[in-house]
Each structure stands twice: as C-alpha cells, then as structure tokens.
Amino acid sequence: MERIALVLVLLFFGIGPSTQLFSQEVEKTIEIRGVYGNPKPLWEKGHNLKSLGVNSIFVHSGALTREMINRAKAEGALVFAEFATLNGKNYVDEHPEAWAINEKGEKVKAATWFMGVCPTDVGFRNYRMNQLRQLLIAFDLDGVWMDYVHWHAQFEDPEPILPETCFSDSCLITFSEDFGIQLPEGTAAKKAQWILENKEKEWREWRCQVIASWAKEIKGILAEMRPNALLGLYHCPWTDAEFNQARRRILGLDYDLLKQTVDVFSPMVYHGRMERKPTWVAENVAWLCDRLTIENDTSPKVWPIVQAHNDPHIISAKEFSTVLKGGLTYPSSGVMMFTTNAVAEDSQKIKVMRNLYRSIDSVQSSN
Numbered sequence: 001m002e003r004i005a006l007v008l009v010l011l012f013f014g015i016g017p018s019t020q021l022f023s024q025e026v027e028k029t030i031e032i033r034g035v036y037g038n039p040k041p042l043w044e045k046g047h048n049l050k051s052l053g054v055n056s057i058f059v060h061s062g063a064l065t066r067e068m069i070n071r072a073k074a075e076g077a078l079v080f081a082e083f084a085t086l087n088g089k090n091y092v093d094e095h096p097e098a099w100a101i102n103e104k105g106e107k108v109k110a111a112t113w114f115m116g117v118c119p120t121d122v123g124f125r126n127y128r129m130n131q132l133r134q135l136l137i138a139f140d141l142d143g144v145w146m147d148y149v150h151w152h153a154q155f156e157d158p159e160p161i162l163p164e165t166c167f168s169d170s171c172l173i174t175f176s177e178d179f180g181i182q183l184p185e186g187t188a189a190k191k192a193q194w195i196l197e198n199k200e201k202e203w204r205e206w207r208c209q210v211i212a213s214w215a216k217e218i219k220g221i222l223a224e225m226r227p228n229a230l231l232g233l234y235h236c237p238w239t240d241a242e243f244n245q246a247r248r249r250i251l252g253l254d255y256d257l258l259k260q261t262v263d264v265f266s267p268m269v270y271h272g273r274m275e276r277k278p279t280w281v282a283e284n285v286a287w288l289c290d291r292l293t294i295e296n297d298t299s300p301k302v303w304p305i306v307q308a309h310n311d312p313h314i315i316s317a318k319e320f321s322t323v324l325k326g327g328l329t330y331p332s333s334g335v336m337m338f339t340t341n342a343v344a345e346d347s348q349k350i351k352v353m354r355n356l357y358r359s360i361d362s363v364q365s366s367n
C-alpha cells in the first residue's frame with residue numbers, strides 16, 4: 001500500500017530521477033491540502049472532506065457558520081477565516097473621510113471591483129479591529145487570513161491599476177510626523193507632488209510600514225484572543241521587479257517587514273486572471289520561497305492559492321492539475337484553490353484534487 005501511494009505521488013508530480021528526494025519532502029512537509037470557499041457545493045454533491053483528501057477549509061469570514069465549522073471539523077478539517085482587511089467597499093460611502101486620495105488630491109475611483117480605503121483612517125481601523133474581535137469571539141478558528149492588505153490598486157487584472165495614493169489629510173499628517181518631514185503649505189496635490197519629487201524613498205518606506213502595522217495589530221489581537229491561531233496573508237504574487245517594482249512601490253508590500261509578523265504567505269497565483277502560463281505557478285512559488293528564505297522553523301510558511309475558477313477563460317482539468325501541483329513546489333507546505341464551487345461543478349477537477357490530496361495523505365499516513 002505504501003509503495004502504491006508513493007508511486008502515485010511520483011506519478012502525479014511527474015518527475016524522474018530525483019523523485020526519491022521529492023517524495024521524502026512531500027511526506028515530511030505538506031501540511032495543508034486546502035480548499036477556498038464554502039464547502040457547501042462539495043457537500044451538496046455528496047462528497048465529504050476526508051474522502052476528498054481535504055484537511056483544511058479557508059472561508060470568507062462573513063460566510064462562516066457554527067454548523068459549517070462543526071461539520072468541517074467532524075470531517076477532519078482545520079478552519080481558517082479569510083478576513084477582508086483594507087477593502088473599503090460600502091464603508092467609504094458612509095464614511096467619506098476614509099476615502100483614499102490620489103496625487104491630484106481627488107478621491108480615487110474603484111479599481112474594477114476593488115475599493116481601497118485610507119489605511120491611516122483611525123475610524124476605519126477601529127471598525128475593522130472590532131470586526132476581528134467579534135469574529136474571534138464567535139468562532140473557534142485555526143487561523144485568520146488577511147485579504148486586501150495593500151494600498152488602493154488592482155493587481156488581479158492582466159493590465160493592473162496602480163495609482164499613487166494616499167494623500168488624505170490623515171496620511172499626510174502621519175507621514176510628516178512619523179518621519180519628521182516638514183511638508184510645504186498648500187493643497188494635497190501640491191504636497192503630493194513635493195513628496196514624490198523630494199521624499200519618494202521615505203514615502204515608499206513609510207507606506208510599507210503602515211501596511212505592516214496592520215498585520216502587527218491583527219497578530220496582537222490573535223495572540224491575545226486565540227494564541228494558537230495562525231496569521232496568514234493572501235497577497236499579490238509579483239516578484240520584486242515586476243511592473244517596475246509595483247508590489248512594494250505601489251501596493252506597499254515589503255516582504256522583509258511582513259515576514260516578521262505573518263506566519264503563512266498565500267500568494268494569489270491566479271494564472272488565468274493574470275494571463276500567465278500554468279507553469280508560472282511553480283516558478284513563482286519557487287521564487288517566493290527563496291525570497292522569504294524558508295530554511296528553518298522560524299521562517300514563514302508558503303501555502304499558495306491557485307485558480308480553478310473559469311474566469312476569464314475555462315480552466316481545464318489538466319491546467320488545474322498543473323497549477324495545483326505547482327502550488328506545492330518545495331518548500332511550499334500547502335495549497336488551496338479558488339474556489340470550492342469551481343471544483344465541485346466539474347467532476348474532472350474533483351478527480352484531480354482528490355487524487356493528488358489523497359495520494360499525499362496516504363504517504364503521510366503510512367509513516
């Protein structure tokens with residue numbers, strides 16, 4: 001049995017002479033065989049998580065119910081909540097002071113479906129942290145995955161939207177105070193121009209610190225209320241150089257800062273949405289793991305989220321297989337896919353997921 005399972009793993013990973021090493025790594029390191037989304041579509045088709053080899057569910061915090069959690073746990077799964085962090089949709093309509101401001105001093109427009117909020121708005125920050133506390137009181141979670149942790153932008157489209165923000169009063173004052181920089185008198189547009197011309201390096205650095213401070217505060221709340229829960233981050237998967245370094249420069253994601261706080265990085269390697277090849281997933285995951293220098297127990301983990309969802313084109317079962325395996329490129333120790341529904345509605349995708357997850361499970365169980 002052990003031998004059959006091992007052969008299965010080798011077959012699924014489709015590799016040759018170095019299989020011995022890889023299979024041992026698989027046995028040792030893959031912790032998470034996850035799905036993203038409400039498991040309901042899978043349950044409605046008569047599946048149960050254990051028989052699919054799934055051992056973790058990642059669910060939007062607003063969709064969680066006690067009933068769902070009880071069933072998932074009964075089927076042997078860990079439960080992680082996705083927590084929308086800096087998405088200001090709806091909030092900014094009622095709280096215009098929290099609207100992100102661009103370099104012209106104007107309110108930004110929604111970036112396709114994403115509406116970023118001013119990350120230094122105190123009212124918004126309190127509102128979100130309260131939501132987090134309520135979530136942790138309501139449910140016994142194994143972890144919280146922060147989503148939308150970046151300055152206003154849209155990175156999930158092939159042509160990303162990457163505006164300069166945020167030049168609200170709150171941000172200008174905080175930047176000036178935090179870095180001891182005297183800003184010129186005048187309009188937000190004038191100050192923005194002056195900053196980008198004279199203090200660009202400091203501005204970019206400060207913006208990264210603001211984003212990291214959100215992760216730190218959330219981690220502090222977890223430590224206080226659910227000390228064993230993990231803090232995860234769904235994030236833009238771009239390398240340091242892509243789009244003229246826009247991941248750090250515009251989104252404000254500095255891995256060196258974030259890895260001090262975040263337990264698990266989940267790059268959103270949506271190859272279809274971003275018009276990349278399926279093989280890009282493995283390349284990107286290898287790059288990220290190397291970038292985060294995952295080499296010992298104190299380094300963050302990497303559990304990517306891959307695309308099963310048919311948007312903007314049909315993701316074939318073969319493609320799905322490539323990206324799911326790519327997400328487990330060593331030393332990644334877990335994977336999940338967007339979404340449960342996309343897998344549930346396609347029997348071939350179910351097969352791909354079940355075969356891979358169960359074969360890994362078998363190898364680990366036989367140890």
Ligand SMILES: [Zn+2]
Pocket residue numbers: 100101118119120121166167168169170171172
């Ligand atoms: Zn602002």
